[in-house]
Amino acid sequence: MNQKIPLEFPNGIELYIKREDLLHPIISGNKFRKLKYNLLEAKRLGYKKLLTFGGAFSNHIVAVAGAGKEFGFETVGVIRGEELHDKILANPSLLHAQTFGMQFKFVDRTQYRDKLDPRFLEYLEASYGSFYLIPEGGTNELAIKGCEEILTAEDKIEFSHICCAVGTAGTISGLINSSNDNQQIIGFSSLKGGFLSEVICNFVQQKNWSVNDSYHFGGYGKVTDELIRFLNAFYDHYQLPLDPIYTGKMMFGILDLIQEDYFPPHSKILAIHTGGLQGIAGMNQKLQAKNKEIIHYNG
Numbered sequence: 001m002n003q004k005i006p007l008e009f010p011n012g013i014e015l016y017i018k019r020e021d022l023l024h025p026i027i028s029g030n031k032f033r034k035l036k037y038n039l040l041e042a043k044r045l046g047y048k049k050l051l052t053f054g055g056a057f058s059n060h061i062v063a064v065a066g067a068g069k070e071f072g073f074e075t076v077g078v079i080r081g082e083e084l085h086d087k088i089l090a091n092p093s094l095l096h097a098q099t100f101g102m103q104f105k106f107v108d109r110t111q112y113r114d115k116l117d118p119r120f121l122e123y124l125e126a127s128y129g130s131f132y133l134i135p136e137g138g139t140n141e142l143a144i145k146g147c148e149e150i151l152t153a154e155d156k157i158e159f160s161h162i163c164c165a166v167g168t169a170g171t172i173s174g175l176i177n178s179s180n181d182n183q184q185i186i187g188f189s190s191l192k193g194g195f196l197s198e199v200i201c202n203f204v205q206q207k208n209w210s211v212n213d214s215y216h217f218g219g220y221g222k223v224t225d226e227l228i229r230f231l232n233a234f235y236d237h238y239q240l241p242l243d244p245i246y247t248g249k250m251m252f253g254i255l256d257l258i259q260e261d262y263f264p265p266h267s268k269i270l271a272i273h274t275g276g277l278q279g280i281a282g283m284n285q286k287l288q289a290k291n292k293e294i295i296h297y298n299g
Contacts, residue, residue: 002155002270005238009258011265016159017240017251020150021275026066026100029275030171031059033150034143035067035134041142042073042132049074051124051131052138053115055221056084057093057282059275060138065097075102076128080112092281103128139170144203147174150272156180159270161263163188163254165246166196166211167220171274173203185209188250192219215253221245223283225292227252232296241297243276244283 001022005015020029027035042050050073054061061077068075077097085106088094094104105124107115114120115136125131134140147170151162162179166172166187176185189196189211197211217227223244231248235241242248254271257263277299284294 003240005240011261011263011267013258013263013265013267013269015254015258015269015271017271017273018150018155019273021241021273021277023275027063027070028277029059029273030147030150031063031138031275033146033174034138034170035063036146036149037142038132038134038138038140038146039067039071039073043071045132047073047130047132049076049129049131050134051076051078051128052134053078053080053112053136055080056091057221057279059093059279060136061102062093062097062100062278063138064134065100065102068102069100073132075100076105076124076131077102078105078107078112078115078124080107080109082106082108090285092285093278096278135168137168137170139168139173141203143170144174144177147171148178150175151178155270156183158268159183160267161186161269162272163250163269164272165190165250165274167191167246169196169199169203171272172209172211173200175272176200176204176206176209179206179208181206181208183208187211188215188253189213190216190220190246190249192216212253212257215249215256217249223287228287228293228295232293235296241277241280241299242273243279244295245279246276247271247273 001019002016023032052064065075161184162175163186164172166189172187217224230252231242280295280297287294
């Protein structure tokens with residue numbers, strides 16, 4: 001569903017948001033897209049167990065756990081941070097995943113950086129048995145194939161610009177691959193540093209894209225008072241929730257660029273809502289601990 005943002009923009013610009021967050025109550029947004037063909041491949045190959053990686057409040061971890069429960073897989077999550085071992089009940093994301101039956105392996109940050117070392121993967125297989133490996137964030141060739149299905153035939157005709165948040169580059173790569181040459185695909189990085197363009201180049205051939213890294217608000221998982229105020233004003237005005245890690249930063253960036261006349265007159269912009277709303281509860285815990293304003297959301 002494409003929902004128009006009811007704002008009067010200069011130069012005849014229009015802004016719509018594709019509500020991918022409504023695809024599934026647990027496996028929402030780009031996680032649904034990324035897991036679709038990976039789950040089919042795991043079934044085809046006869047695997048009974050999925051193993052993946054993520055942080056304390058990972059949307060991906062919750063989505064894999066929910067997908068496992070719904071489609072009959074056991075699931076294992078390798079979690080960054082040994083200190084989280086005794087804090088599952090206090091962590092809404094991990095508790096959610098555990099409710100779906102996921103087993104956890106907590107590792108320190110050094111070991112997590114080496115998570116794809118063949119020796120570590122052999123250790124995990126010895127510990128948990130045979131598993132289908134899904135990368136952190138879910139991005140691989142099959143995930144990109146799923147993300148190529150986000151844009152409809154009408155979207156490819158109707159919109160001049162497609163915008164999305166970027167983390168592991170899978171979603172934007174799928175959008176680029178499925179877009180028309182006359183469309184511009186703009187990714188809004190949630191991470192510090194300009195390395196994401198190099199990652200995207202591994203998955204795409206087209207040149208109609210760019211990554212904007214000016215709206216990360218301090219880096220992955222970081223927020224500011226300004227961002228929280230923006231999220232709450234947006235939700236209060238339109239009853240449209242955005243998450244603080246990805247879609248909130250993207251929407252802030254889009255609206256800022258519109259005011260700076262970045263987009264040509266009469267541009268028709270489609271922003272992709274990639275989900276991630278489950279992470280609001282964890283972020284609000286952090287904000288409350290610092291006596292900060294929390295994010296408004298009734299989900």
